[in-house]
Amino acid sequence: APFIAYSKAWTPGTNGAIRAKCVRAKIEKKEDFDKYRGKLAGMIVILGPDAEVKPIIEAPYSRLDEKQLSEIGDYKIPSEKDAFRFSEYRKRREFQKELSKFLADEKAVAVVDHGMVEGGGGTVFVAAGGSWKPGEKVQVPAVTVAVEQWDRIARLLDAKKDVELELNIQNKFYDDEPMQYNTIAELPGSDKKAEVVMIGAHLDSWHAGTGATDNGAGTVVMMEAMRILKAAGLQPRRTIRIGLWSGEEEGLFGSQYYVQQHFGSRPPVNEPDMQGAPTLLRREAGPVTTKPEQARISGYFNVDNGTGRIRGIYLQENAAMLPIATAWMEPFKDLGMSAITLRNTGGTDHQSFDAVGIPAFQFIQDPIEYSTRTHHSNMDVYDRLQMDDLKQMAVIVATWALETANRDQMLPRKPIEKPLPAQPDKPEDAK
Numbered sequence: 347a348p349f350i351a352y353s354k355a356w357t358p359g360t361n362g363a364i365r366a367k368c369v370r371a372k373i374e375k376k377e378d379f380d381k382y383r384g385k386l387a388g389m390i391v392i393l394g395p396d397a398e399v400k401p402i403i404e405a406p407y408s409r410l411d412e413k414q415l416s417e418i419g420d421y422k423i424p425s426e427k428d429a430f431r432f433s434e435y436r437k438r439r440e441f442q443k444e445l446s447k448f449l450a451d452e453k454a455v456a457v458v459d460h461g462m463v464e465g466g467g468g469t470v471f472v473a474a475g476g477s478w479k480p481g482e483k484v485q486v487p488a489v490t491v492a493v494e495q496w497d498r499i500a501r502l503l504d505a506k507k508d509v510e511l512e513l514n515i516q517n518k519f520y521d522d523e524p525m526q527y528n529t530i531a532e533l534p535g536s537d538k539k540a541e542v543v544m545i546g547a548h549l550d551s552w553h554a555g556t557g558a559t560d561n562g563a564g565t566v567v568m569m570e571a572m573r574i575l576k577a578a579g580l581q582p583r584r585t586i587r588i589g590l591w592s593g594e595e596e597g598l599f600g601s602q603y604y605v606q607q608h609f610g611s612r613p614p615v616n617e618p619d620m621q622g623a624p625t626l627l628r629r630e631a632g633p634v635t636t637k638p639e640q641a642r643i644s645g646y647f648n649v650d651n652g653t654g655r656i657r658g659i660y661l662q663e664n665a666a667m668l669p670i671a672t673a674w675m676e677p678f679k680d681l682g683m684s685a686i687t688l689r690n691t692g693g694t695d696h697q698s699f700d701a702v703g704i705p706a707f708q709f710i711q712d713p714i715e716y717s718t719r720t721h722h723s724n725m726d727v728y729d730r731l732q733m734d735d736l737k738q739m740a741v742i743v744a745t746w747a748l749e750t751a752n753r754d755q756m757l758p759r760k761p762i763e764k765p766l767p768a769q770p771d772k773p774e775d776a777k
């Protein structure tokens with residue numbers, strides 16, 4: 347029977363069709379390696395926790411209701427924030443590397459896991475299976491298959507039946523030209539043209555779909571906002587600049603490098619994994635040093651939560667923005683934009699700007715089918731875009747960019763977050 351299967355990013359192909367027997371392996375930590383030593387050679391390794399497939403009871407589609415919108419508005423003044431645990435993240439990465447090496451040393455011919463989504467139904471969430479760095483190539487081909495099909499293999503293996511799979515994976519690495527590019531364009535301002543307002547979204551995406559909702563949606567919204575501003579023949583006071591970022595999915599690389607070049611940076615981090623990597627989000631790297639351009643950018647607006655229309659805005663703990671955002675939202679209430687929250691939101695490119703003290707915001711959007719179906723999945727395709735939602739977003743982004751450009755003052759700023767002390771790698775180091 348054919349499978350719904352996708353190669354994981356940065357894993358090799360099979361060099362023609364291969365056929366091999368399957369073996370189930372439950373490897374969650376290094377100590378588990380011993381159980382499988384000598385048993386994986388020439389085999390396709392069926393990896394992953396037991397699959398629990400449940401019927402899809404709730405509609406995968408949703409919009410935010412009034413209750414949810416008012417809950418987003420709740421905001422608790424935080425005590426000093428927990429730092430993102432880079433040491434834990436590093437440990438997980440280390441384990442993934444050790445696992446890849448173990449599977450290669452054991453001469454496994456391929457790895458098959460499942461997309462972990464309970465509902466299944468043909469949607470496969472698939473991301474990276476190795477490193478994008480040319481020197482850190484994973485040796486064993488790896489695919490993610492639909493959870494029901496993964497479970498069929500697992501059931502047969504549990505019942506001590508032989509299972510054979512045939513795989514033919516054709517992958518290509520583009521190592522000759524590893525450079526990726528941001529796309530920048532601008533509408534020149536008039537009396538305040540030396541000052542800038544930026545809008546942006548990321549142009550890169552995962553490979554199982556076409557990246558329509560993550561983040562083709564944000565990209566077309568930003569391009570359409572620029573088109574509206576130009577077509578309307580408006581002369582903004584400040585320059586309005588669009589940034590379409592690359593490398594967002596690898597760690598906000600495009601926007602971080604752009605911000606480092608133009609607005610400010612933190613010192614480099616002396617870790618093997620971080621050679622030449624941007625460090626804006628690593629508060630323990632040290633204090634932010636700003637550049638002169640940082641004083642001339644008023645704000646940055648980002649869209650990166652799928653195709654759903656804008657329902658409000660995250661103010662990123664910038665309380666002075668509250669009256670401004672409230673006034674700017676007023677004309678869009680009948681288009682469904684009504685929620686303001688002081689909350690932080692993360693995971694996308696506004697963070698690169700926020701890190702160096704630039705007022706930088708991401709909008710609150712309706713989920714539509716983002717987490718249930720399209721985000722990083724094989725179903726992130728054109729047909730899942732909602733045209734009316736995209737139009738609503740473009741109109742709001744264009745207006746907010748123009749308001750920011752034409753305001754007498756620049757947007758109010760919050761203080762740049764102080765550096766954190768270096769984090770211990772192991773809890774016992776903290777004693």
Ligand SMILES: [Zn+2]
Nearest residue numbers: 548560561650
């Ligand atoms: Zn995204």
